[in-house]
Every structure is written in structure tokens, then in C-alpha cells.
């Protein structure tokens with residue numbers, strides 16, 4: 001099939017028909033998919049010369065793909081903004097830094113399905129006419145990705161050499177202006193005021209820059225192969241396709257599962273063999289996300305259009321459900337303390353607001369006498385709401401906004417529990433927990449592998465060019 005505005009399908013390759021796409025056919029032992037297996041499974045990305053530069057952008061538009069890094073921005077609009085700039089050839093960056101501690105999906109993709117990510121980066125580079133492509137990844141993934149790139153160079157399948165840049169280990173290192181600052185040699189990957197100079201206009205080396213999450217790029221790689229109509233064949237009208245979720249339930253470690261948008265958390269619990277009754281409190285979206293009572297959110301379709309009216313967001317696909325025995329306010333305090341530590345301290349809300357908010361959250365959780373218990377007092381709740389308001393929308397980036405959303409949502413979701421802490425004192429589980437910080441979940445496990453799609457006949461690697 002080769003019509004203008006459509007995508008050529010690799011001959012003989014059937015696209016996955018179910019809702020498991022990115023995770024389809026991953027190896028059982030946690031190993032990376034070798035290039036030969038990757039090509040046997042997915043074929044090579046069709047030659048962009050046969051669809052023209054504008055062709056894939058049109059396809060991307062039709063697909064409705066959105067960013068899976070947390071911002072939920074339409075990918076095609078972002079790519080178009082870069083394509084429209086004339087100040088030098090663009091730079092494309094695959095952002096796999098994943099500073100969000102409760103997320104593991106991006107590291108899992110980089111570790112297990114790296115060729116899908118690099119394919120997506122190459123699709124972006126060719127679509128935008130980029131002359132530089134970068135994989136921005138945690139230090140833990142750099143060595144193995146170097147080998148992945150060597151394998152691709154040997155096969156001669158990429159139009160552009162790909163560099164690896166190691167992301168600093170911090171929460172805000174993946175914010176796109178922080179990515180640009182780091183790639184330009186800045187210390188520590190600090191965000192900048194992107195409202196003045198958005199990176200699509202002036203990014204790395206002063207050139208238009210696309211910073212795109214690695215899961216988003218992996219979806220783009222499949223859209224380039226199978227087209228927008230296939231992509232939209234699962235999911236909802238406004239949130240088409242599938243998404244990777246990093247799910248941590250109770251004391252079990254984090255698991256990554258792929259679901260179609262519109263699935264419910266109840267079905268996720270069921271797929272993971274967990275009991276929904278064991279989820280009184282759920283943090284959705286990540287550390288800067290929204291707390292909700294389990295009973296309120298378990299049957300809501302996971303899609304932005306259904307979550308937004310509830311004040312929640314899909315974010316980076318994080319679902320965190322502490323054990324029912326754990327005080328949710330103690331979790332809130334631990335996460336607020338973490339977010340306060342992770343702020344760059346270069347704007348007022350991070351320098352002053354987030355530490356004050358974290359202190360107030362700790363007083364609510366653990367009492368006011370140095371953590372030794374005692375009711376926090378009725379005025380504390382009003383102070384927390386006021387602190388949330390004072391930091392929102394006042395930073396160069398959205399880091400303070402996320403912290404405020406997370407804390408405020410807990411106060412709204414756990415009203416009875418908050419009243420107990422305010423007027424009677426910390427509950428026993430909060431007192432037992434103290435201020436221990438939330439650990440980084442690692443390693444992640446995959447859930448939801450599916451049978452391999454049929455391999456294309458005659459897929460070859462050597463000297464192959466898309």
C-alpha cells in the first residue's frame with residue numbers, strides 16, 4: 001500500500017491486534033530485544049522518502065498520539081512547532097531520564113525494547129530534517145544502549161548517528177528546558193523560563209529542538225509502520241492507543257503493564273491478580289499527581305477526558321497504592337519532603353514555598369511536637385491550602401504546581417483521616433512510619449506480554465536501508 005498521506009506497511013507483517021503493543025513479545029528473561037529479533041517482529045520502518053516529509057506529520061495528526069512523559073501534549077503539534085522554525089536544522093532528543101521515582105516504564109522500554117525507541121527517534125529526525133539525535137537516559141542504561149547503537153551502526157539502518165547523554169539523577173532532569181540546559185553543558189539540568197524561549201524555537205545549540213518522551217517515540221515508531229487507523233483501533237476517541245502504566249500495589253514491587261486507554265483500574269488490579277478492596281488510597285499520575293480514594297477511581301476509564309473532571313491527570317502513567325495499613329498522610333508528607341528536596345531552589349516557590357509545604361504536611365501526618373504526636377490543630381489545614389495556592393503557577397517550571405496538586409488532593413480525598421489527624425492526633429500507622437522517604441521502585445517487572453506478531457518474510461538486516 002503506498003498512497004499519499006498513508007503509511008506503507010512492511011510486507012507480510014501483521015500489526016498486533018490486541019491491546020498489548022509496545023510490550024508484545026518481550027523476552028522472558030528481561031533481556032534486550034536483539035536487532036534481528038526486533039526486525040523479525042516489526043520489520044524496518046518504511047522509507048520516509050515514499051511518504052514525503054509532510055506525510056508522517058499528517059499521519060501523526062490523525063493518530064492523535066499524545067506525549068506520555070506527563071504533559072499529555074499532542075505529539076504532532078509539538079513536532080510541527082519544531083518543523084516550522086528556520087533557525088538551523090533541528091535537534092531531536094529521546095527523553096528517557098524518568099526522574100519520577102514511582103515510574104519505571106521508560107527504563108523498561110530502554111532496557112527491553114530499545115530498538116523501538118531508536119526507530120521512533122529516527123522517524124522524528126527524518127520527519128523534521130534534524131541533523132543531531134540524542135538519547136538522554138539514566139546512567140544505568142547508558143552502557144547497554146551504547147551496544148544497541150553499535151549494533152544498529154553495523155547494520156547501517158539509521159540515517160543519522162545517535163549520541164547518548166547521561167541524565168542527572170534528579171526529579172526535574174527530564175523537564176524539557178532542563179534537558180536542553182544539560183545538553184548545552186549546564187550544570188545539573190536546571191529548568192529555564194520556557195515561556196520566554198520555548199525549546200522548539202531555541203533549544204540545543206540555539207536550534208529548534210524536539211524533546212520527546214521515549215514511550216511516545218516508541219508509539220510513533222509503530223504508527224510509522226502500521227498507520228493512524230491501526231493506532232486508533234484501541235483506546236478512546238480523545239485518548240487513542242495504549243499506554244504503559246507503572247503500578248505499585250501495597251508491598252509488591254512496581255510492575256509495568258500496557259493497557260488501552262479507557263481501561264479501568266479495576267481491570268488493571270484484576271490483570272495483576274490483586275484485590276481492589278486493598279486499595280483505599282491511590283496516587284494517580286506520579287509524585288506530582290492526584291490522590292484519590294480507591295472507591296472513587298477504580299471504575300473510572302483511564303483517559304484524560306474522564307480523569308480531568310475529577311481533578312486528576314494521567315500524567316506519566318504512574319499508579320501508586322500504598323498498603324491499606326499505611327497512613328496516606330504519612331505518604332503525602334514523605335513525597336512532599338522529597339519534592340521539596342528535589343526543587344532547584346532557583347525560584348521563590350521552590351526555595352521557600354515547597355519546604356514550608358513539606359513542613360506543614362509533616363505536621364499534619366506526624367503531629368506538631370517534633371513528630372512525637374499530638375493533634376496538628378484546625379488552623380493547619382487552612383495553612384496548607386494557602387501554601388498550595390502561594391506556590392502554584394509561580395515557578396519557571398511546573399514542579400511546584402505538581403507538589404501543590406499532590407498535597408491538596410490528599411486533603412480533599414481523605415477528609416475523615418485529615419480530621420482525625422487535626423483534632424485527635426496522628427493515627428498509629430503514621431506514628432510508626434515516621435518521616436521515612438519513599439523509595440525508588442526498582443527493578444520493574446513486565447506484565448502483559450503477548451504472542452509475537454507474525455514475522456515478515458525475508459526481513460534482512462545486513463546493509464538494509466528503510
Ligand code: SF4
Nearest residue numbers: 344346347350395397
Ligand atoms: S520552579 Fe523550582 S524546579 Fe522549577 S525552575 Fe524554578 S526552582 Fe527550578
